[in-house]
Amino acid sequence: MDLQLDKVRQEILNNNLDFIAEQYSQHQSYCVGFLVSKKYCQKQEAEDTFSEAILLLRSKILNNDLKNLSSLRNYLLTTCINKVRDGKKKKERRDGYESQVKELFYKNNLEQDITDSIDISISEICRNALRRLGDRCAELLKLYYFEEMSLKDIAALMNFSSTDSVKSTKSVCFKKWISEAKSLKAKYQ
16 A cells, blocks of 8 residues: 555654554565565665664655655665665775775786785875865765765764765765875875
């Protein structure tokens, strides 16, 4: 049974926890089953993602950010799929940046066996390079890459005028970080 947006909005605004629990129970197995059967993710990640989708629905309704809702099930499923895809993209991006940093230290990164002690020195150099950037750049990079905050959230938290200004500043800061790491690497050699 699909519910209209007005009904969902009314129940959530009234903080009807029974309604939320009912919708959770009604749609959870379908969404989790879909994500697992289509190999988007493992069961535990699918369950966590579904919980996040319910929380996001509630948040969007409370903030009056949801304008249309033809099917609650489809909304939740689509939200789950998008959250899993976004998570994979962030992981790929983070892995790519990690490779870039490691390439600063090893010409044939993929062919070398990297020991824990070498990784620690890479980590130390990267931390020191991050400290040299200045507070604003360091905070921005930490929030984006380590805390995995969205550009929108960072813009609000750090008082940027827009997500575009966060994105361009992040890019400049990342290039400075790599440059500082290269400089520190040269000192240690």
